[in-house]
Amino acid sequence: MLITPDLATPEGAAVIDLAALMEDLQARTGEWPGAETADIFSDWLRRFSFAAPPPIRHRGPAGRYCAGGTGAAWR
Numbered sequence: 001m002l003i004t005p006d007l008a009t010p011e012g013a014a015v016i017d018l019a020a021l022m023e024d025l026q027a028r029t030g031e032w033p034g035a036e037t038a039d040i041f042s043d044w045l046r047r048f049s050f051a052a053p054p055p056i057r058h059r060g061p062a063g064r065y066c067a068g069g070t071g072a073a074w075r
Contacts, residue, residue, distance in 0.1 A: 018044050 005012035021040050025032060 014044065014047055 005015040007013055007016060018040070021044070022032065022037075025036055025040065029036070
């Protein structure tokens, strides 16, 4: 199954941009030279954050905050 990137999202636009960069490289060189491909991917990956999101805090039955979501033990 093919995935169609959603241009309305930053992630979808980034995928389309990457495809255009790689198509341009292919058109210019007739291949994907390793060094240029690595540079393109390196620059492209810098657009993303791979940091873990902060944990979601929920109020337990006693009104105190506790970490975790579904299945977390209430404290």
